[in-house]
Every structure is written in C-alpha cells, then in structure tokens.
Amino acid sequence: MSRKNESTRNRILKSAWTLLEKGEGPVRMSDIAKAAKISRQALYLHFPNRADLLIAVTRHLDEVHDVEARLAESRMAPSGVKRLQAWIAAWGDYIPQIHGVARALMAMRDHDAEARAAWEGRMAAMREGCAAAVAALEADGDLREGLSPVEATDLLWSLLSVRVWEQLRLDCGWPQERYIAVTQETARRALVGG
Amino acid sequence: MSRKNESTRNRILKSAWTLLEKGEGPVRMSDIAKAAKISRQALYLHFPNRADLLIAVTRHLDEVHDVEARLAESRMAPSGVKRLQAWIAAWGDYIPQIHGVARALMAMRDHDAEARAAWEGRMAAMREGCAAAVAALEADGDLREGLSPVEATDLLWSLLSVRVWEQLRLDCGWPQERYIAVTQETARRALVGG
DNA sequence: AGATTACTTTACACCATGTCAAGTTGACGG
DNA sequence: CCGTCAACTTGACATGGTGTAAAGTAATCT
Structure with missing residues (x-):
C-alpha cells in the first residue's frame, strides 16, 4: 500500500481511462493531469512513467469489471x-x-x-x-x-x-x-x- | 518529373525500405539519411516529411514488385x-x-x-x-x-x-x-x- | 512547534521532426 | 575562363511531448 493519497490515484486512473476510451486523438500526460485536476508533475508522484500508468489502468479495469x-x-x-x-x-x-x-x-x-x-x-x-x-x-x-x-x-x-x-x-x-x-x-x- | 537527382531519390527509397524491413527498432529520418549517404536535411529536398517518404516507399515497392x-x-x-x-x-x-x-x-x-x-x-x-x-x-x-x-x-x-x-x-x-x-x-x- | 505528506510551480534536459539560411561543389553554357 | 544553377552540406533553431529536479505551500499528525 502506497503512502500516497489513494483517492487521487483512483481519480487519475479513472480520468485516464475516460480520456482513452473517448478516443479523441492522442492522450498526453498533461491531458490526464488536467482531467484528474492535478498538475502534470503530480502524475509522476504516483506513476514513474506513461507506460506504468497505462498498465495500471488495465489492472484497474480488470478489478472494476x-x-x-x-x-x-x-x-x-x-x-x-x-x-x-x-x-x-x-x-x-x-x-x-x-x-x-x-x-x-x-x-x-x-x-x-x-x-x-x-x-x-x-x-x-x-x-x-x-x-x-x-x-x-x-x-x-x-x-x-x-x-x-x-x-x-x-x-x-x-x-x-x-x-x-x-x-x-x-x-x-x-x-x-x-x-x-x-x-x-x-x-x-x-x-x-x- | 522532378528536377532533383533521380538516383538519389531511389537510393533514399531503397535505403528506407531496407531499414524498415530489418525491423530493428524505430527508423528515424537520420537513420535513413545515413543509410542513403546524404545529410538528414537533404531528405527534405526530396520529401516534404516522413509520411510522404513512407508513402513513396510503398508506391516504389508496388512498382518494383x-x-x-x-x-x-x-x-x-x-x-x-x-x-x-x-x-x-x-x-x-x-x-x-x-x-x-x-x-x-x-x-x-x-x-x-x-x-x-x-x-x-x-x-x-x-x-x-x-x-x-x-x-x-x-x-x-x-x-x-x-x-x-x-x-x-x-x-x-x-x-x-x-x-x-x-x-x-x-x-x-x-x-x-x-x-x-x-x-x-x-x-x-x-x-x-x- | 515540528515534521511529514501530498501536492504546486517553475525550470530544464532530451529527442525526433521539421524549418531556415548560408555555404560548397561540380557541370554546363556562353 | 567565368558565371550560374542544381544538388547537396553544415549549423542553428523552433516545436511538442516525456521525464527530472528543486523549492515552496498547505493541511495533518504527534
């Protein structure tokens, strides 16, 4: 269990998923940050890079569904x-x-x-x-x-x-x-x- | 018919094709230039951008084959x-x-x-x-x-x-x-x- | 009061694409 | 032999996205 705020993490995952599913062009880190209402840099407090974030989204989806x-x-x-x-x-x-x-x-x-x-x-x-x-x-x-x-x-x-x-x-x-x-x-x- | 050197153009296309077919990681404009033995900038004298170059490669392949x-x-x-x-x-x-x-x-x-x-x-x-x-x-x-x-x-x-x-x-x-x-x-x- | 957590803001390095401008070189015509 | 032009080279720079670094802030816990 991370010491970082769990709800923020979930908000990031959900925002990323929503954006990706909309399929409106490429989804950048800054887009996800904006959707999750945090700064772009805060994303890197939760995920080391884009790949890890995307992977986390898939795991999250597996759980949810x-x-x-x-x-x-x-x-x-x-x-x-x-x-x-x-x-x-x-x-x-x-x-x-x-x-x-x-x-x-x-x-x-x-x-x-x-x-x-x-x-x-x-x-x-x-x-x-x-x-x-x-x-x-x-x-x-x-x-x-x-x-x-x-x-x-x-x-x-x-x-x-x-x-x-x-x-x-x-x-x-x-x-x-x-x-x-x-x-x-x-x-x-x-x-x-x- | 372009006024640019036709053999250089063909050398570019062939080099690009060879590199792409090898499949060793992403092929950058500089890689293609190096393989064709010209400067990266010279590529832009023959093709406006990467997409056009790739398209030209496909057309070239259609002809060749x-x-x-x-x-x-x-x-x-x-x-x-x-x-x-x-x-x-x-x-x-x-x-x-x-x-x-x-x-x-x-x-x-x-x-x-x-x-x-x-x-x-x-x-x-x-x-x-x-x-x-x-x-x-x-x-x-x-x-x-x-x-x-x-x-x-x-x-x-x-x-x-x-x-x-x-x-x-x-x-x-x-x-x-x-x-x-x-x-x-x-x-x-x-x-x-x- | 002091420390810790979860952020924010600003700044910057990196990398590939693509643009711009000023050379260089060789061939060809007058 | 000179000038010109086409085909290139070299070097500098803008852009856009990722990722790093560092200093500051606001709330919370002890």
Whole structure:
C-alpha cells in the first residue's frame, strides 16, 4: 500500500481511462493531469512513467469489471463448442472496455520495452483462455483434423485480437452483437471438425 | 518529373525500405539519411516529411514488385473458390515485403492525418481484391448463407490484415507457407456455404 | 512547534521532426 | 575562363511531448 493519497490515484486512473476510451486523438500526460485536476508533475508522484500508468489502468479495469468472474462463467460450459462460444462472447464483450488503453499501449510497443512486455503479458493471459477452449474442443474430439491444438490456439487468438475487433467494429461499422455472432460462427467453422 | 537527382531519390527509397524491413527498432529520418549517404536535411529536398517518404516507399515497392501482375493472375481463376485461394496466396505473399513500411505507417496513423489517409487508401485498394473474390464466390452460388457480400468482404479483409499476418507469422512463429495454407482453409470454411 | 505528506510551480534536459539560411561543389553554357 | 544553377552540406533553431529536479505551500499528525 502506497503512502500516497489513494483517492487521487483512483481519480487519475479513472480520468485516464475516460480520456482513452473517448478516443479523441492522442492522450498526453498533461491531458490526464488536467482531467484528474492535478498538475502534470503530480502524475509522476504516483506513476514513474506513461507506460506504468497505462498498465495500471488495465489492472484497474480488470478489478472494476471483475474479469475473473467473466472467465469463470465460460469455464462452466457443458461442451467444448459451448465453451468456445462462451469464451468468444466473454472476451469479445470485454474488448470494447479495454480498447482505449489497448490502443495506447500498442502504440507505445515500438519504442517502449516495458509497454511491450506489459501488453504481451496481457495477451498471453488472453491466449490461455483460447488454449483452454481449444483443449475443451479436443477433449470432446471436436477439434478439426489438420490443425494441431497449438495452431488452433494461435488461430483463435488471432481471430479474437483487438485489431480484428477494431477493424470489424470501427472500420467496417459492425454492431457489437454482429461482431460476436459472426466471430463465433467463424471460429466454429475454422476450428471444429466434421 | 522532378528536377532533383533521380538516383538519389531511389537510393533514399531503397535505403528506407531496407531499414524498415530489418525491423530493428524505430527508423528515424537520420537513420535513413545515413543509410542513403546524404545529410538528414537533404531528405527534405526530396520529401516534404516522413509520411510522404513512407508513402513513396510503398508506391516504389508496388512498382518494383509489379503488384498489378500478381493481381491479374488471381483474376483469371476458373471458379470463385479458386479465385479466393489465389487471392489469398497473392496478397499473403506480398505482405512480408511491405510489412516494414506498413508497420511504420500504421504507427503514424494516430498523430498524422496524412499517414492515416495514405494507409487507409492502400487498405481500401486491398479490400477491392477481397470484394472481387467474394463476388466471384457469390456468382457461383457458393457464398455461405447468413453472410451478406459486404460482411463476407469485411471478414475476409480482416482475416487478411497485416496485423493478423504479424501475429501468426511473427508472434506465433508460423512459417509463411503454413500461414497461407491455414488462412486459405479458414477463409474457405468461413465464407463458402455447404 | 515540528515534521511529514501530498501536492504546486517553475525550470530544464532530451529527442525526433521539421524549418531556415548560408555555404560548397561540380557541370554546363556562353 | 567565368558565371550560374542544381544538388547537396553544415549549423542553428523552433516545436511538442516525456521525464527530472528543486523549492515552496498547505493541511495533518504527534
């Protein structure tokens, strides 16, 4: 527990999240400070740099939205296929909420090693959800022939990437439910054999 | 035709391309200048800014690799399905060569309106290839039910995005042929009915 | 009263892009 | 042989965002 004011820290995280989610151009440290009603320098009393702040925002979001609970739901599905569908719905509905931060972190990936590591860590965690769904498919003997479990996981992971969501949802203008439905059907056809 | 030395211009483009394709961290204007053996300022005698330089690199690549010829090939396929496969192979094999520039342009998209417009233009052109393949499928009556032609195009477009290639090829370490093969099969299953 | 915490304000270093102005060099025409 | 022009070089500088440093202030705890 930090000795710094906890409410200020939360205000920063919330302000940063709000700004990032609005998606109105690049969000600078000074923008976040202004939104949180503190000086730009005070940000550095709470977070050593921009990357750390962004990472803290994602962790904060995980807490607020209780990611664990969402994932637990998909783990209870009765069959591999059902589990796949539940996983896609759970993750697919979470993307919109982390999208702003995700964008910012991805943009930093090139210059900032820490940002890259953080983002890769989160994506690795997401990949485990994909692996679990694929494993459930395989246990049912439903995994398509000609695709190894690892490859199937890679494929599902790519299909569920934030970039693909961005493209279909924002560039192509698909409604969220349509994105979920088509992605579920696409994944089923791509991964399930028979 | 510019009055500036044409060979210098080509040397710049080639140097920029080489550096970008190596993918060793961010490529600065000074890096490109050094590689082309001119001063950083001389770059600005040939290109008004970084975005324009990058765009020129893509156009240069199109010329060098004769993109039109590649596309013409896929247009001659006898059936919709064959055409889809040919298109995926053609574009999928082109991605590795434009990947470096693509990355750089995508990274600029957020701050630079010109870079964004340029990239979107190129992606719109690529999308036409997807639309043509989908139209060929539909003409054969092979388009999956429950998916409009526009949606099918969007889906194929996303599946063939540079980001997905990056993820499978670089993050997951797939060989290029495997990327092509699995993408072809995935697209077939996702788009073709029956 | 004194110390500590959580800030503020001001100033500055760094780095990449892009601008500006004053050279230098080599080729070509008269 | 001289002048001119095109293609470059060198050096200085503005801008914008990140991050560092230091001194000051106001409230709170003991």
